[in-house]
Amino acid sequence: MQMEPLPRQFYCRNTVAVARDLLGKLLIRDFDGKELVGGIVETEAYGAQNDPASHAYRKRTDRNAVMFGEQGHAYVYFTYGNHFCLNATARDSLLAGAVLIRAMEPIEGVEIMMRNRKTSVLANIASGPGKLTQAMKITREQNSADLCTKGELYIAEADGKINCRIGRSSRIGIVRALDKKWRFFIKENQHVSRKLTGK
DNA sequence: CTCTCGATGCACT
């Protein structure tokens, strides 16, 4: 697949708008000479001082530093003792911001993803933030990677039109700022939306 | 099918 990365400009906008617009884009991982590709189907926006649920709510630290840096970079963090989560940094006028990429639909390199995930059930390959990073072998090593250049990890426009309905809700797995409807997902993917909302 | 609960490591208080 020959795909051009999304321009830096794309990420230099309101974080919530970027989260919505990342739906349907392609996440591309160059791993060990193989290309792993997935279509993004679920995202969440995280802000700065305006967002009590964000890692960047308080101050800049070693962990969240990337969220305060240039837009269009990967912010990867480790959580719950087992999992990595992938974000794309994005913001306009705020101090910090990022979009959590929660789920994707495997498109290319599916065999390798199955091996990484130790399952052959397609709907279980990347239907969650921890699963997605496991399928694509994304770890802290990819933290701060530039998503706007063709490298080990980037995001590109998909071919053709994405014809789908977009759903919106509170964010998952947090207890603060539940009034903010900053989670976006492609409705057609019932596996993903059902599993992750628990409904 | 749904729900509960333990694992597990690290950032931050």
Place this chain on the structure above:
DNA sequence: GTGCATCGAGAGA
């Protein structure tokens, strides 16, 4: 010491 932007096994229905 506390609390996670989670996952999957296992139990119950």
